[in-house]
Amino acid sequence: MNLLAPRCYFLSSGWQCRMRTVIVQHPILEEELNVVARMARGDRRALAELYARYERPLLTYLRHLTADRELAEELLQDTLLAAWTGASSYAGQASVHAWLLGIARHRTHDTLRRRALRVVDTSVLEPLVALDPEPEDRVLLEAEYEEVTSAMNRLAPIHREVLILTFVHDLSYQDLAKVLGIPLGTVKSRLHQAKRAVRALLRPDESPR
Amino acid sequence: MTPSRAFPSDEHVADRLPAYVNGTLEPAERAIVQAHLRDCAGCATELAAWEVIRAATRSLPFHAAPAPASVLDRLWIAIDQLEGPTVMESIRASATVPRPLSPSIPQGALGQRAVGRARWPARTRRGLTMLATAALVVLTLGASYVTLQRSHGDQETGQPASIPAVVVTSATPDSDASVETETLFATVLPTGQIPTSGVLDFVVNRLSLDPGRSAPISPTVQACCPGPHITHVLEGELTIRVDGPMQVFRAGAVAPGTVDAGTVPPGTEVVLHPGDTITADFTLPTTYSNLGTIPVQLVTAGLYAGTLPGPWAENVTYLDFNEDVSHNSRPSGPAEVRLVRAILPPGGEVPAPPSSSLVLEVGANGDASIGKRADGSLRNLNERAETIYVITVEPVTAGTAIPSP
Numbered sequence: 001m002n003l004l005a006p007r008c009y010f011l012s013s014g015w016q017c018r019m020r021t022v023i024v025q026h027p028i029l030e031e032e033l034n035v036v037a038r039m040a041r042g043d044r045r046a047l048a049e050l051y052a053r054y055e056r057p058l059l060t061y062l063r064h065l066t067a068d069r070e071l072a073e074e075l076l077q078d079t080l081l082a083a084w085t086g087a088s089s090y091a092g093q094a095s096v097h098a099w100l101l102g103i104a105r106h107r108t109h110d111t112l113r114r115r116a117l118r119v120v121d122t123s124v125l126e127p128l129v130a131l132d133p134e135p136e137d138r139v140l141l142e143a144e145y146e147e148v149t150s151a152m153n154r155l156a157p158i159h160r161e162v163l164i165l166t167f168v169h170d171l172s173y174q175d176l177a178k179v180l181g182i183p184l185g186t187v188k189s190r191l192h193q194a195k196r197a198v199r200a201l202l203r204p205d206e207s208p209r
Numbered sequence: 210m211t212p213s214r215a216f217p218s219d220e221h222v223a224d225r226l227p228a229y230v231n232g233t234l235e236p237a238e239r240a241i242v243q244a245h246l247r248d249c250a251g252c253a254t255e256l257a258a259w260e261v262i263r264a265a266t267r268s269l270p271f272h273a274a275p276a277p278a279s280v281l282d283r284l285w286i287a288i289d290q291l292e293g294p295t296v297m298e299s300i301r302a303s304a305t306v307p308r309p310l311s312p313s314i315p316q317g318a319l320g321q322r323a324v325g326r327a328r329w330p331a332r333t334r335r336g337l338t339m340l341a342t343a344a345l346v347v348l349t350l351g352a353s354y355v356t357l358q359r360s361h362g363d364q365e366t367g368q369p370a371s372i373p374a375v376v377v378t379s380a381t382p383d384s385d386a387s388v389e390t391e392t393l394f395a396t397v398l399p400t401g402q403i404p405t406s407g408v409l410d411f412v413v414n415r416l417s418l419d420p421g422r423s424a425p426i427s428p429t430v431q432a433c434c435p436g437p438h439i440t441h442v443l444e445g446e447l448t449i450r451v452d453g454p455m456q457v458f459r460a461g462a463v464a465p466g467t468v469d470a471g472t473v474p475p476g477t478e479v480v481l482h483p484g485d486t487i488t489a490d491f492t493l494p495t496t497y498s499n500l501g502t503i504p505v506q507l508v509t510a511g512l513y514a515g516t517l518p519g520p521w522a523e524n525v526t527y528l529d530f531n532e533d534v535s536h537n538s539r540p541s542g543p544a545e546v547r548l549v550r551a552i553l554p555p556g557g558e559v560p561a562p563p564s565s566s567l568v569l570e571v572g573a574n575g576d577a578s579i580g581k582r583a584d585g586s587l588r589n590l591n592e593r594a595e596t597i598y599v600i601t602v603e604p605v606t607a608g609t610a611i612p613s614p
Contacts, residue, residue, distance in 0.1 A: 034592075047284075048281075049580060049590050052588060053580050055280070055281075056581075073277065073280050081284060081291075084284075084288060137255050138254060140258040141254070145265075148265040149265050152266060152268075163262060163266045164266060167262070167267060168267055171233070191227050195259070198265075
């Protein structure tokens with residue numbers, strides 16, 4: 001399915017946004033459901049197909065959760081093994097992509113806890129959401145490209161994660177809620193907070209309220 | 210910013226903007242947001258801010274990092290450990306008793322977990338050496354689609370079968386599946402044409418341009434991204450103008466008085482027919498025009514340094530596009546760029562190109578369900594046949610054969 005969506009490019013004059021035709025992510029592909037159903041019946045070819053399709057996005061996500069590449073690869077294997085053994089319990093409420101990301105996230109947090117590595121306490125990072133206009137967003141449009149990418153790299157993991165799931169994995173709000181294990185309303189507030197955090201990093205004197 | 214009356218009172222258009230940007234809003238919601246954006250400058254600013262964040266998020270490191278093949282090998286071994294003896298244990302256990310090797314197991318009979326394993330086909334019998342060799346080759350290669358299967362017993366022969374069958378899914382994994390490929394275009398890009406610094410972006414688009422339409426490619430948008438840009442005509446007649454050097458490749462003879470193959474001066478208007486191709490640089494202002502009566506069908510591809518993900522031309526219909534952002538790998542010397550059309554049956558594969566090559570595919574008529582391995586090989590994951598266009602960029606070696614376009 002194609003539709004119009006804006007795309008922004010950084011030009012010498014600043015960010016420029018145009019409407020583009022983009023391919024929309026299918027919510028849940030029937031063929032993917034079939035792949036998981038075949039896995040539930042023990043068909044290893046189905047697992048290989050799932051691996052081929054999701055190995056790269058899963059590893060991308062895991063590399064954002066942990067900087068340790070070897071650990072990320074280990075977690076990728078754990079994730080797919082858990083998907084193999086848990087395929088029969090997949091109910092199709094989330095997309096297969098979101099289901100796998102949720103497993104990956106859960107395995108990562110378990111592993112990091114077991115290894116006593118630092119885990120971000122998400123409870124202290126939940127912000128209040130203001131629904132008023134945000135003219136401060138102009139700071140994002142006026143920033144240099146390198147400034148924005150630098151700010152992204154300095155974001156707190158909780159904010160970077162929600163942005164990656166939204167804009168790299170193109171998850172819907174429902175899928176974001178399932179992967180992150182939070183209510184739908186919190187998904188929206190976390191996204192707004194992430195934007196404010198980027199803005200605050202671009203303009204350190206501004207509080208990310 | 211005024212809350213949209215079309216949403217429940219406790220929700221707001223601003224809440225929907227990230228979903229609007231990533232394309233996951235339902236069509237009805239999308240229409241509401243679009244209508245609201247026309248009248249709300251604040252929302253439009255916020256939308257643009259989300260787009261900036263999207264672009265920056267997608268440029269974060271580790272994007273599209275491939276997993277080494279050893280991960281899949283370890284996964285199979287872990288599953289074997291869960292469900293029975295490991296592959297290597299099975300091979301070792303069978304060292305004294307030759308067992309048959311199944312070269313082909315019908316689809317759907319593979320690796321049934323609890324309901325009994327598929328039987329060994331009795332039609333082919335080979336020695337243990339070949340079995341073990343095949344298994345080891347498979348493990349060494351670490352192919353992603355290797356399917357390992359054990360049998361608890363052959364009820365027809367009465368033999369205890371604890372040896373794994375090794376089914377290597379190759380270019381044509383199903384016995385009745387045939388992959389058709391056709392090289393549409395190939396040429397060698399000289400050293401220096403592929404950018405040597407910056408994040409390398411590899412894109413391929415399947416476009417359609419309606420009769421009477423003109424599609425300018427803005428030079429201001431292009432300014433950031435030097436690199437080779439390829440346009441190949443599948444159907445119709447495309448009139449193209451590039452404000453800079455353009456290399457024309459003709460698939461057949463051209464009519465007297467029209468532009469022949471070769472390098473043409475800047476600003477020359479060239480009519481391309483099906484099978485014709487041009488190469489130019491991404492930074493050059495370019496205009497596509499369809500002066501004919503049927504839609505022009507195109508494949509375009511490019512390899513450039515910069516942050517210009519996704520479509521860029523105006524007035525064209527994007528039937529499909531694909532993109533790969535590579536942070537490290539790129540051909541350091543001359544490279545062959547090749548465009549291939551492949552018709553893949555379900556499970557059909559395009560084999561891996563030589564190492565250090567770049568590969569990208571696009572569906573002929575829309576998003577195709579194609580799996581890509583770390584080695585660049587492709588597989589049709591769909592239940593139906595798919596036609597795809599595959600573009601590869603391979604380092605040129607002494608033995609590289611370049612077919613004539």
